[in-house]
Structures are given as C-alpha cells and as structure tokens.
Amino acid sequence: QKEVEQNSGPLSVPEGAIASLNCTYSDRVSQSFFWYRQYSGKSPELIMSIYSNGDKEDGRFTAQLNKASQYVSLLIRDSQPSDSATYLCAVNSGGYQKVTFGTGTKLQVIP
C-alpha cells in the first residue's frame, strides 16, 4: 500500500476556475503535510504547509486537512495557465524530517 496517494491526472480546468487536488495518506501519526509544485524539468517548490485540521489560505491557494479521514487537499482559485504543473503532496512520516511524496497530480489550466 502506497503511503501517500494522489490521482495522477491530468486534471484539466478552464482558466479562472477552481482546481481541486486531493491526497490521502496511510500513516495515522503523520503530523506535517505539504504541497509542492513542480514544473517540467524543474525541482519542486513549496507552496503550502499545513499542520492542523481545517483550512489554511495563502493567496489563491487553500490547503485543507482532515486527519480523521487521512485526507489533505489543495484548492487553487482563479486558476491561471501558469499554474499548469505537477502538484506533489508530501507527508512527514517515518522519522525526523523524512518526507514521503505522492506520485503527483498533473494540472492543466486551459486558456
């Protein structure tokens, strides 16, 4: 069983719409959750981190965490073509600072 699961996509949304990216994790004791954006050929860039249940907003991005359901999501409002990338969900588990990544969801924002 994969530790961090994501739908690989691609997820296509029209420009201006809300993109919703989902992630589930298996380790119940996980405490830290992250969303990274990775453009093709580039390394991941941290977008959001979330540590407690509920929503966390930063600009057009909102991360949502539900530890009871072992579920974390990322909402991107007013999606732009420049948001087209692969989004990686990451969970801190299995040891100090060790982060496990999902396989990523490819997002395509259609102009």
Place this chain on the structure above:
Amino acid sequence: GAVVSQHPSRVICKSGTSVKIECRSLDFQATTMFWYRQFPKQSLMLMATSNEGSKATYEQGVEKDKFLINHASLTLSTLTVTSAHPEDSSFYICSAHEYRNTEAFFGQGTRLTVV
C-alpha cells in the same frame, strides 16, 4: 523560504566515469539533507539521508558504494555517482531542512546524462 543551491544543473559524462553533485544550504545550517532521484514522468524517489558528521542512511535498493554521500559540514552535502552507466541517467535533487523544521526546500536539481 530557505535557499538550497545545487550544482551543477546539468552534466554529461562518459560511462565508467564518476560525477560529483554538490548541495549547499545558503542561509541556514542543515544537519540533515536528502537526496532524491526522479525519472521522467515519475515521482521523487528518496535515495538516501545525509547526516552531517556521520554516515548516510540509504534506502532499500540503493547501492551505497555506487552513490557516495559525504556531508562534511552543516551547509554542504555531496553525492558522487561512481562508475556511471547510462541507466544512472536521471534528475537528481537534494533537499534540506532548517533545524527542527519539517518543511523541505529543494535544490535546483541536476540533470545527469551518461553516454
């Protein structure tokens, strides 16, 4: 966020040679750094955990004699791919954390091509 610098960004080498990749934390001290490999259209695969002043911890299936890791200071870790083969061609990425911070910051990555 914290800045991690990785060098070189791209390298081409001949089969049988060795290649060294550097990962530096520029504005913080990193007692732990991580090395990942990523094949096209696949996710990050953790290769090893680099610990300052001690031996690296390798993930299952990663050859420690082939992928030599040295973490000689709190700001520098190096990965040396020894006796490189074409199947070692990949995108290698390092990450580092500030002390007691679980957020990982990534270097720019190194595209290795072995010919």
